[in-house]
Amino acid sequence: MNWKLLFDIDAWSEVYAAIRKNKLRTILTMIGVAWGMFLFVLLLGVTRGMQNGFDRNLADAATNSLFVWGGTTSMPHQGFQKGRLIELKMSDVKRIENQFPQISLIAPRNNMPNSVVAYGTKYNFYTVNGDYPDQNRMFGKDIIYGRFINEDDIKTEAKICVLGIEIVENFFKETKDAMGERIRIGDSYYTIVGIYDSPSSPVETKDQIFIPFTTFQKVYNQGEKIQYLSLSLPNDYDIVAFEKQLKSYLKQIKNIAPADDQALGGFNLGEMLGKIMTFVKGMQFLAIVVGALTLFSGVIAISSILLITVSERTKEFGIRRALGAIPTQIRGQILLESVVLTLIAGLAGIVGAGLILMVLNEFVIPNNDSIPIYNASIDLFTLFAALTIMVVMATLAGLIPAQRAIAIKPIDALREE
Template identity: 45%
Template sequence: MKFLLDKDTWQEIYGSIRKNKVRTGITIIGVMWGIFLLVVLLGAARGVENNFNKLFGSFATNSVFVWAQQTAEPFKGFQEGRQIRLKMSDLESIKNEIKGLEFVVPRLQRQALAVNNFKTGTFGVFGDYPELDKVQKKDLVYGRFINDEDILKKRKVCIIEEEIYKQLFDKDVYPIGTYIKINNINYNVVGMYKQGQIGGGGPQGNIHIPFTTFQQVYNIGDGVGWMMITGKPEFDITQIEADVKLLLKNLHKVHPKDERAIGSFNLGKEIAKVTGFLTGMQFLTWFVGIATLIAGVFAIGNILLITVKERTKEIGIRRALGATPWEVKRQIILESVFLTSIAGALGIILGGLVLMIIDVTIGSGPEAALLNPTVNIPVILIAALTLVILGTLIGLIPAQTAVSVRPIEALREE
């Protein structure tokens, strides 16, 4: 390794680069562009993935939403246009007859006026069970979510979103233990959470109260607004969706081919589409980046072949003076690795700067398409190591060419 510290070694590399400044510069730009593309595309892919996780990360991915609508066909004496109403008994039938279920969570919703002292606002009020926090995780800031005791005792407690806190409370007021009025009924605030992108109540926010309390206050009886159904990971959520809808049609005497009576949204299927897109995007990113890198490295190999041809007489003199074939090879390989390393470092730095600019500009704000576009350090190290290996391998070609010429023939070269 002493040759790496040898001043003459680096002077020779510098002299070679200085003789062909334009050619060397263009070659370095080619390799730099390759790793720059790789870094930026990987960062952009990560930004899209981060945004996707922000949107859907709180949901159990293997989930489907089911609700009732009007029938589209007459069946068993019932006319077309009959309004279907889901019941709590439907949930028990689903739990007992459908395989592969993890959670079946009923939900209710109304709009209501909430008041705290002289501050008011109209918000979405949801009747929920504790299991909701398992299929749609709440990012709690203070307190807790609904628990089993709340359900059993029909407690008048509520959990509010952060946006509601900002509208109904003075700044720095601790909300837990305070009371707010919802449609003139006092509710004890037991929790506050950050608003999610998906499933939230829009800019106004949501309030959650126990399902049984909602039933009693709004005189719902055993009605259900809609269900969130989560399947076990090993079961196909699309099949679960079809089985649930068919069962509900049978329970409510709906024609089996009626596609309107029972509505659904398969979150698991939609998420699978997005994850498939992200996987394809990452593969394409690596393919484009590596292909561009290889093209740039081959360009370095071609430049070194030309350089070797131009320096044939010089190499012949070195061989005649006693330089071994390995010493000649080593010098050319070192030049190849040096050029690829410089180009790689510049590409990584430039790519990092571009990702920082993207993060500061279009990567911030609630509507950002790219969230925190970054590249993991191990990925950068792997890319850099790959570049060095490619530089070494491509340097072997001109190096072998350099030592394949006999010294006496090299000295005759004009």
């Protein structure tokens, strides 16, 4: 394209006249390009918002981790009948640590659902968890007041607790007023030393209570029993392969048949997150493909419209050629019209998608915690690259009608009625 046309007022006047002459046809054609860019920006923005949401929610979580618990055997083994209840013990924790030195963090947990919790005349039913400090190192909670359970609490079997924000809001007028107060859990009283919000663990909510593990074992007479274990590995370890190794080892020490898949339960967070991120990456790729194909079809439509326009302006081009216009000028004029139409339509699609994303970020997402999206947006580099590709596509699409225009012989054009 002749870049001097960009600064030629007459060239821009001709572009405006061509667009104005067939307004409806031009607008309908541009909608295809606008819709393609709209889909590209919106879908890519939403999928990146999903990735941002997962990254934010799991920022304080050891994502390469898993949970394992005892189940019921489904087949006999070494003289044991099927239907045997498998329980994990505190002694198993040390054996697992010795067997698998690659483990970064390991923490047992017990819980008691539907425990009666009371403060003054108010009461409700909540889940009480017995925890070690390592649980919060693996899956951090946003401690807004006070602290979490520490090692001294474990050693002294302290009667302290950490409450979720929703429990505090139910019992106290002001959140900070809860600090240092004593609440009754079952038949025992506990001092509130911490209040949390936004847990990163997939099994925790804002309406749970955490007490020292040793205190829990004593109060609820659990002895050595463990309901489940949380384990975390460094990110460069294969958590899926490790889960198989761990369960195989537990089957050996618990006299479980190697083929028994029901005796031990597990939830592999690392594997699940890997699948989620693969899905998000796939959605991003799909957004790019769908947007690009829709945009391509829109640009092709513009090329078709320009072909019609060239046919309608045959006499005009013939006269211009007769008056001395060179082929480069004619070609540049057609390419300029193609690029201008595509740019206007593309920018309209970007603005429309940007408005939708702004509404999502400002009004929809902040008021709905169930939507796992945060900062749905598209970076400027990707946007600039999309616009550049769009301009290149428009230039290539304009070459066909441009070549058609310069192929018209002046004498033939002047014969056109």
